[in-house]
Amino acid sequence: MRILIVGGGVLGTLHAWQAVERGHDVVQLESEPEARGASVRNFGLVWVGGRATGAELDTALRARVLWERIGERVPGLGFRANGSLTVVRTEAELAVAAEVAAGAEAADRGYKLLDVAETKKLNPALRGDFRSALWCERDAAVEPRVAQPALRAELARSGRYTWKPGREVRHLSATGVVDDRGERHDGDVVVFCTGAWTGGLVRELAGEPPVRKVRLQMAQTEPLGEELTTSVADGDSFRYYPAYRGPALETLEAGQPQSKVAQEHRMQLLLVQRLDGSLTIGDTHEYDQPFAFDVTEDPYEHLAEVAGALLGRPLPRIRRRWAGVYAQTTDTGRIVHRERVADNALLVTGPGGRGMTCSPAIAEDTAEELNL
Incomplete structure (x- = not known):
């Protein structure tokens, strides 16, 4: 045909x-x-860990296998099975990580709860102050x-x-x-x-x-100067991915509000290192149209602060900023x-x-x- x-x-x-x-x-x-x-x-993330139970997770797991096969044939894709760490800094965030790490799908998703020493051994670039991290072995990345x-x-x-x-x-x-x-x-x-x-x-x-449009703000930094061995997320990511829904997340959302900027822009931290050493960092979520034609500085300042706290040093200088729009089914x-x-x-x-x-x-x- x-x-x-x-x-x-x-x-x-x-x-x-x-x-x-x-x-x-x-x-x-x-x-x-x-x-x-x-x-x-986008981040180039093959993000399995946060997907909803059922068809979404099954699709992501199947796609993860396919990406790896394609990556073997197409080295220029930059596929790497680097996994991800969702780094938690409060007791409420730790409770969410512990709940899902003990859940029935933990093995399918490649979840493991790591202490501080284990986290820093896996990703030595994380030198900041935190309590624990949720490791997801199934996650991967490509170069978008x-x-x-x-x-x-x-x-x-x-x-x-x-x-x-x-x-x-x-x-x-x-x-x-x-x-x-x-x-x-x-x-x-x-x-x-x-x-x-x-x-x-x-x-x-x-x-x-039946789709809606979602606008994001993201950025790319100068090279970090060392390897970020995994993709990194912060505890706010729990609020935006369906895999983490449960009693512990309800407690988190009730008792630990996001900062004003993070709440206003519906933010989480995602941090992925590119092959040239730079970092892709984001993001925000905007749903109400018409979308603005410019980017807003407050979210970037928030992302730099949170990323710097996890890295234990200032984020490298941002050299690119952009907004993107994707389509999302409403079903x-x-x-x-x-x-x-x-x-x-x-x-x-x-x-x-x-x-x-x-x-x-x-x-x-x-x-x-x-x-x-």
Whole structure:
């Protein structure tokens, strides 16, 4: 078959990967010269530990296996099984970590509660003052700024893949699509993976898909000067991931309010080291549109303070700041919004913050649904 993928982000690219792996020809179209949306404006985390029990966790675990296999074939992806440490500083946060580390799914998630000495042995860059850390062995990371080009380069080696950037798809027909240059692209199946872009042709085909947009603020620092051997989160992360819900979290939320800035911007600390030694740091969550066009400084000051407290020294100078927007399905029982919008076309969007983590498995599910 000939498969057309509309969208050059990680979700679209992994759909292309699945189709090529199954022996099909693929043309991938992207409206920008290069992917510029949430697929590159993220941490590159393959974040298993915080996923909700059931389909979400199963999808993340399957995706984790797929990412590792892909990483073995595509070294430029920068895959590493570095795990994560959620570092806790209060008794209430420690209670949440202890509760989930003793839970029925602890082994599946790779959880282990570490004391201070064990934490610092695992990640010597953490020299600050804290009580404990929740280790998640299953978590991993890739390099988001180079992932798509690296994957495309490997796809091109197959001889069955064509990349066509700078082309906005304007029309869907029974035989394929037409772009804004008037060029036809014929295919048996069209998969729209357009992320937070749900206007134009997507709106014509799907109306208003059941997704909402979420805006984040993030940053990248100068190199740390030493290895951060794991990804790092703070105790506020417990508030934003469904895996941690339970009596201990209810007690935490009732008795330990976030700081004013963290609460106002719905913040957690996530800290991931890039291969060049720099740190990706974030993030905030904004849900009410219209979103601001600028970034706000207070969250960056908060992140620098919290990260510095865990590292035991000032955070390296921030050299880049940005905002990103991703699409999140409003159906909490689904991992992604997948909808047939025509006899020969599917819309796949709305993985939310799970996009980088779950894209390989989401693409696998789409391929199975299409009997590729």
